[in-house]
Amino acid sequence: SYVLTQPPSVSVAPGQTARIPCGGYDIGSKSVHWYQQKPGQAPVLVVYDDSDRPSGIPERFSGSTSGNTATLTISRVEAGDEADYYCQVWDSSSDHYVFGTGTKVTVL
Amino acid sequence: EVQLVESGGGLVKPGGSLRLSCGPSGFTFSSYAISWVRQAPGKGLEWVAFISPGSKYIYYADSVKGRFTISRDNAKNSLYLQMNSLRAEDTAVYFCARATITIFGVITPNWFDAWGQGTLVTVSS
Numbered sequence: 001s002y003v004l005t006q007p008p009s010v011s012v013a014p015g016q017t018a019r020i021p022c023g024g025y026d027i028g029s030k031s032v033h034w035y036q037q038k039p040g041q042a043p044v045l046v047v048y049d050d051s052d053r054p055s056g057i058p059e060r061f062s063g064s065t066s067g068n069t070a071t072l073t074i075s076r077v078e079a080g081d082e083a084d085y086y087c088q089v090w091d092s093s094s095d096h097y098v099f100g101t102g103t104k105v106t107v108l
Numbered sequence: 109e110v111q112l113v114e115s116g117g118g119l120v121k122p123g124g125s126l127r128l129s130c131g132p133s134g135f136t137f138s139s140y141a142i143s144w145v146r147q148a149p150g151k152g153l154e155w156v157a158f159i160s161p162g163s164k165y166i167y168y169a170d171s172v173k174g175r176f177t178i179s180r181d182n183a184k185n186s187l188y189l190q191m192n193s194l195r196a197e198d199t200a201v202y203f204c205a206r207a208t209i210t211i212f213g214v215i216t217p218n219w220f221d222a223w224g225q226g227t228l229v230t231v232s233s
Contacts, residue, residue, distance in 0.1 A: 001170070033219035035153070042203055042223035043153065054221065086153050090217045095167045097143065097155035097217065 002091040004100035011106045018074040020103045022087035025068060030089040032070040034063055038083045046085075047072060074105070082107045110134040110222045112204050117227030124194050128227060130187040130204035138182035141165075141207040141217060144189050146200035147226075154200070157189065158207060158217060165215050172198075194231045201226040 012018040035043035047063035087100035157178035205220035
């Protein structure tokens, strides 16, 4: 089955840039989507189709894909960005959605 | 405003059954695919099941296939998840989520653009 791997945690100082990698075999051939989840809340879509942002999501959130890694980048990090972040793809070979393992972003 | 509200969660014994419901509002339910996604306590997100707008396409995660059944009643604006033979490892918050899809001859599910707040299912003796 298809697997998406994320680091358990990323720490970043306010105002700096956080980069969250999501590794998967040939992930560049798939569309990657990203969600933010704060404690006790439902996930919120922050990036879809690799690099597009839903309305209402700040431009500070951006996505990219290269080789076997997709990356969510949060620029000018704020305290309110502290949350868990998940990548997600659709695996057409198994007809399954796949979520990444999740990354906790801590703002120092 | 797009909203999804789950209900039906609770405490059930191993081997028991439970039916979850999801009531959407703020959009044309019959035009959208919907999925169930769950999250065990302290764990990550796990996709459970998917149903297309007209129920033609239904997919399940391997962990629930044969035990869970997803269905919908577009006339009643309702989505369901019938869960049988429940196990301790099914304990989780269950979210319903609106799923975007692309259709070019075949259906391709994409991302989830709206989520409910979830309902907790606890499987324990």
